[in-house]
Amino acid sequence: KAGVTQTPRYLIKTRGQQVTLSCSPISGHRSVSWYQQTPGQGLQFLFEYFSETQRNKGNFPGRFSGRQFSNSRSEMNVSTLELGDSALYLCASSLTPGRDEKLFFGSGTQLSVL
């Protein structure tokens, strides 16, 4: 069974641009969460989607958005990139958004903003 797949693996953008990251969950998993990982702030929750609906959102500005498609694949978008958006963006999937459901993480997309 394939794991969580994130594309691209690496991305370099400049300030002011926008970026779209993609996540394909494990087959059968319907819940997708996104996390930002930086050396200074650690792992921080961005948002979670289930059945194409955002269920929960972390404390990030509106420049960060996401969506989920009917096949459970998810994308996140960051507009008007800032230097501080440089981070590893991790996607995680689970069967459902149940609190005790185990999260399976992808290897992430490393975003560098120059």
Added chain:
Amino acid sequence: GESVGLHLPTLSVQEGDNSIINCAYSNSASDYFIWYKQESGKGPQFIIDIRSNMDKRQGQRVTVLLNKTVKHLSLQIAATQPGDSAVYFCADVFSGSARQLTFGSGTQLTVLP
């Protein structure tokens, strides 16, 4: 805000010794805790979890201890192996909330030959 923190950023142990990684949490409403392992270039990998109605849970070579009185949990790794070298994170989930993991800052475990 609430935070889950780790006491030590780095830990070095000899191969074959036991490792103990500590974590403090601040939200008394947290009722579910998870330990993750993250190897270089990979995403976090689930190790073991524990609910607040338990104080100990054992897995394969790993044990998690939870002390709700002092809001502390620990991860014990028995007979540490080179493959255990990684960053270890604890995370908690607030009771009654939609799932939103709050991660600690992580401890880098290095296993010495």
